[in-house]
Amino acid sequence: MSTPDSANGHKHVADVKVTKTSDSATLGQLVADASRDLSALIQAEVQLAKNELSFSAKAGGIGTAMFFVAGFLAAVVLILASIGLALVLDLWLPVSASFFIIAGIYLLLAGIIVLVGLKLIKKVKAPTATINTAKEIPAAFKPD
Numbered sequence: 001m002s003t004p005d006s007a008n009g010h011k012h013v014a015d016v017k018v019t020k021t022s023d024s025a026t027l028g029q030l031v032a033d034a035s036r037d038l039s040a041l042i043q044a045e046v047q048l049a050k051n052e053l054s055f056s057a058k059a060g061g062i063g064t065a066m067f068f069v070a071g072f073l074a075a076v077v078l079i080l081a082s083i084g085l086a087l088v089l090d091l092w093l094p095v096s097a098s099f100f101i102i103a104g105i106y107l108l109l110a111g112i113i114v115l116v117g118l119k120l121i122k123k124v125k126a127p128t129a130t131i132n133t134a135k136e137i138p139a140a141f142k143p144d
Contacts, residue, residue, distance in 0.1 A: 052127035066117030073110040
């Protein structure tokens with residue numbers, strides 16, 4: 001059907017083998033050959049789109065999960081900061097400082113997770129190879 005490109009593993013429209021027909025081929029044979037070639041081309045395009053989108057979806061999913069983790073940690077920070085503030089106002093003792101130190105650590109962890117999540121979200125991209133090969137389809141139907 002087609003061969004993977006050694007540089008990036010993508011299939012290109014130019015790589016799809018077109019069935020050669022003789023000058024004496026009937027109209028039915030030509031239509032059958034064109035239908036088979038078009039089917040092979042569409043299958044190659046669908047597979048390429050699946051490959052590209054699965055990587056982007058995976059990076060986007062992990063990035064989104066990291067945002068949820070950061071949100072949970074922010075909720076923990078709010079609880080700890082509230083308890084710490086209550087102890088400061090109630091006791092005026094350094095015991096409450098420990099609550100703020102723990103809250104600060106959680107806040108730092110949440111910030112790191114957000115930065116890593118942003119980095120992964122930026123990896124989500126459009127299936128450029130599929131778009132480029134789809135633009136080549138009309139040229140494949142033109143005689144050489």
